[in-house]
Amino acid sequence: MRYRVIPVLLLRGAGLVKTERFKDAKYVGDPVNAVRIFNDKEVDELVFLDIEATVNDRSPDLEMLRNIAGECFMPLCYGGGVRDLPTIEAILKTGVEKVAVNSALVENPEMIREAARIHGSSTIVASIDFKRCLFGNAEAVVRSGRKKTKMDPVELARRAEDLGVGEILLNSIDRDGTMQGYDLEITQRVADAVKVPVIACGGAGSLAHFHDAIHKGHSSAVAAGAFFVFVGKHRAVLITYPAQEDLKRFVFRS
Amino acid sequence: MITIVDYGLGNLGSIVNMLRKLGIKCCLTGDPDKVAAAEKLILPGVGAFDNGMENLQRLGLIEILNARVLHDKVPVLGICLGAQLMTRRSEEGQLPGLGWVAADTIRFCSRQAMPDLKVPHMGWTDLSVPGETPLLEKNDEQRFYFVHSYHFLCDRAQDVIAVAHYGYGFTAAFCRGNIFGVQFHPEKSHRFGMALFKRFAALSVPAVELPSAA
Numbered sequence: 001m002r003y004r005v006i007p008v009l010l011l012r013g014a015g016l017v018k019t020e021r022f023k024d025a026k027y028v029g030d031p032v033n034a035v036r037i038f039n040d041k042e043v044d045e046l047v048f049l050d051i052e053a054t055v056n057d058r059s060p061d062l063e064m065l066r067n068i069a070g071e072c073f074m075p076l077c078y079g080g081g082v083r084d085l086p087t088i089e090a091i092l093k094t095g096v097e098k099v100a101v102n103s104a105l106v107e108n109p110e111m112i113r114e115a116a117r118i119h120g121s122s123t124i125v126a127s128i129d130f131k132r133c134l135f136g137n138a139e140a141v142v143r144s145g146r147k148k149t150k151m152d153p154v155e156l157a158r159r160a161e162d163l164g165v166g167e168i169l170l171n172s173i174d175r176d177g178t179m180q181g182y183d184l185e186i187t188q189r190v191a192d193a194v195k196v197p198v199i200a201c202g203g204a205g206s207l208a209h210f211h212d213a214i215h216k217g218h219s220s221a222v223a224a225g226a227f228f229v230f231v232g233k234h235r236a237v238l239i240t241y242p243a244q245e246d247l248k249r250f251v252f253r254s
Numbered sequence: 255m256i257t258i259v260d261y262g263l264g265n266l267g268s269i270v271n272m273l274r275k276l277g278i279k280c281c282l283t284g285d286p287d288k289v290a291a292a293e294k295l296i297l298p299g300v301g302a303f304d305n306g307m308e309n310l311q312r313l314g315l316i317e318i319l320n321a322r323v324l325h326d327k328v329p330v331l332g333i334c335l336g337a338q339l340m341t342r343r344s345e346e347g348q349l350p351g352l353g354w355v356a357a358d359t360i361r362f363c364s365r366q367a368m369p370d371l372k373v374p375h376m377g378w379t380d381l382s383v384p385g386e387t388p389l390l391e392k393n394d395e396q397r398f399y400f401v402h403s404y405h406f407l408c409d410r411a412q413d414v415i416a417v418a419h420y421g422y423g424f425t426a427a428f429c430r431g432n433i434f435g436v437q438f439h440p441e442k443s444h445r446f447g448m449a450l451f452k453r454f455a456a457l458s459v460p461a462v463e464l465p466s467a468a
Contacts, residue, residue: 001419004377042444044378045399070271075399075442095267097300097442120301122374122401166374197372220372 002252003214004044004221005242007228008169008201009034011050011080014064018225019051020177022129022145028229028237031064035071041241043074047100047169047223049127050080054103055144059087062094069095077169079127083108088115092123100127100169103142105156106149109163116164121196126160127169128153130186138186145173153186154193161194168194169223172202177226179205187217199223207242207250215254222251256455257292259319260284261309263335264300269441276448278455286314290321293459295328299335303347303359303404306339316352323354327432327460331389337428337435338404346404355430356409362402363421371421374403379418379438381426387415389427389434389453397446398426398438405437432460 009031010017016034017025028034031048038046048068053060060081069076078091079100088099099119101112105126116124129145130138130153140149140156149156157168170190172183182203191198197220200213204224213219231238242251256273260266260282273280280296283289297319299306310316322328332340341351344359351359362373381396390396396416405424408414416427418438427436434454440447 002378002380039444069267072268073272073275073442073444073447075401075439092265093267095265095271097265097268122376123300167376195372197376221377 002247003210004199005210005247005251006045006047006199006221006223007038007043007241008047008049008223008225009229010225011048011061011064012052014061016229017051018177018229020226022173022176024177025051026235029239032067032071034239035068037239038241039071039073041239042244043241045075045077046072047077047079049078049100051144053081054083055146059083060091062090065091065094065096077125079125084111085115085118088119092119098123098125100125101165102127102129103147105160105163106142106151109159112160112163112165116166121164121166124165125167125169126157126163126165127171128156128160128190129171129173131173132183138183141173154189157190157194157198161196165196167197167199167220169199169201170219175203178203179226179230181205181209182213182217182222184212184217187213187219191218191220197221201225207246210251214251255292256280256294256296257289258282258296258298259289259315259336261299261306261313261315263306263309264298266298269296269298269333272441272447273451276451276455278451284313284315286318289315290318292322292328294455294457295319295322295330297330297332297336297339299333299339300401301335303335303338303344303351304349306335307347307349307351310339319352323433329432329454329457329459330434331454332433332435333441334402334437334439337437338406340433340435341406344404354433355413355428355435357406357413357425357428359404360407361404366422368421374401375420376401378443379420379426381416381418383416384414387429388457389429389436389450390416391449391453394449395446398436398440398443400426400438402437406435
């Protein structure tokens with residue numbers, strides 16, 4: 001059995017950045033160029049998230065999405081500034097096939113129900129960010145991590161599933177960019193609570209982390225950012241993707 | 255020239271993108287006259303079965319597709335929902351399918367209970383190719399991207415040209431003469447999909463008179 005291994009690329013303006021704990025965005029390259037490299041590496045799927053669209057009250061950059069989709073011969077998901085149905089339709093028209101929603105999950109849930117009904121569940125991805133609180137509980141947050149929801153990520157994941165989303169991209173803010181491993185406890189709680197696939201995200205720094213997210217955290221797929229764009233302890237920018245043989249040997253096998 | 259049937263469902267841009275990359279000429283149309291003149295067809299689609307059949311009906315495409323495919327033997331490739339529409343019926347809907355192949359479309363696990371299996375099946379899966387087929391090279395690695403909750407169930411084993419495994423083995427592709435159907439998305443499957451499209455584009459076109467423009 002194979003599991004999807006998915007690079008998550010963050011858009012800020014016209015460039016790609018990588019954050020650490022949702023802060024300190026560092027420029028890592030040009031999006032269309034990155035897509036070409038990931039094509040050559042035969043990546044399973046790509047996720048692009050515009051981290052400033054919602055907080056700056058801006059619509060997605062459709063021209064850029066068209067350029068990205070035109071070069072992308074693998075499944076492609078976009079999130080950021082997805083506020084309403086016309087926006088979703090416009091994104092899908094560019095050739096992107098999945099749309100991720102985050103803030104709208106709590107701010108406009110009925111829009112998401114309608115979007116899943118019109119475009120099909122597999123088109124709508126719930127992107128759920130969470131933070132650990134002082135006493136170890138977790139809370140889902142929206143608006144690029146700036147707004148609390150007072151909801152456990154499990155509760156928001158269940159709501160998202162009920163709204164008809166086809167999968168859940170579950171992202172730990174505390175682990176983002178740290179490359180120290182996924183938050184396995186929360187991953188497992190969410191994955192066990194819903195029927196739709198959960199993609200673990202936030203903290204991956206090695207193939208062993210991918211393996212743990214799947215076999216201990218029960219996620220259906222794994223995503224990462226820093227792991228695919230940085231190498232070495234000085235975090236030099238270099239786009240990489242593991243070889244299929246290594247994935248089979250170190251990740252897929254239980 | 256490959257004619258991609260646009261009946262208002264699914265993401266057709268990615269098919270056009272890949273064919274363009276391969277230098278394969280194609281056009282996108284829902285116009286019955288243009289479909290009637292097609293020398294090779296792709297029937298794409300993502301979405302619900304009944305929606306698909308309703309749209310084909312509404313656009314006046316069913317009779318023309320039947321004539322072109324069943325009578326004129328034009329090669330046709332169904333992708334995902336497009337391939338499911340080629341079967342007799344689906345557990346997803348009430349309307350009859352096109353019935354071009356002796357097969358039904360059934361929901362995952364509808365014949366065997368597998369409570370732990372997450373549906374839809376979403377991700378990359380290797381195919382096994384049991385025999386010779388013009389669409390897939392038997393001895394090459396065949397890895398494709400799937401997103402589906404339903405799959406084909408063929409009456410005849412010889413129509414099955416590829417099997418994939420998710421919980422259990424299921425038919426991932428079928429062929430009956432000039433009619434091909436794949437459950438996966440070649441347009442999203444890197445070089446594996448490109449090889450499939452190249453092979454489909456290289457199929458010979460039957461020597462039938464194209465209807466005149468008049």
